[in-house]
Amino acid sequence: MEAMICANDVMAKTAYQECTRRGIIVGRDIAITGYDDWELAKTMNPPLTTVLQNAFDMGYMAMIGVAELCKGKNVIPL
Known part of the structure; x- marks a missing residue:
């Protein structure tokens, strides 16, 4: 496996920890990404690549x- 995409940054932190436990170096042996831009993501080593979920x-x-649906208007999902 070359990369792991995690559903959120807490899962990514756990993946970092498990990789460390197994002797796998994040950023060299495997790429890990998160999703939700957790505040502590930038303090991880290496800093976690994450997607902002506002x-x-x-x-x-x-x-x-x-509100638009209540007014009877069609709403197109983004």
Whole structure:
């Protein structure tokens, strides 16, 4: 395996720990990515590559969509 994509950064941190336990060096032997841009991701060694999941913006867009549906408008998911 060359890379691991984790569903969130906490899982990625666990993957880092397990790789270390097995003698696998993250960044050299395997690439690991996370998803949600956890605050501690940048403190990991090497710093975790992660995707920002902005929960506030996602919730805002969901509420706009609900309001539009209540008005009887068609909402196209983004």
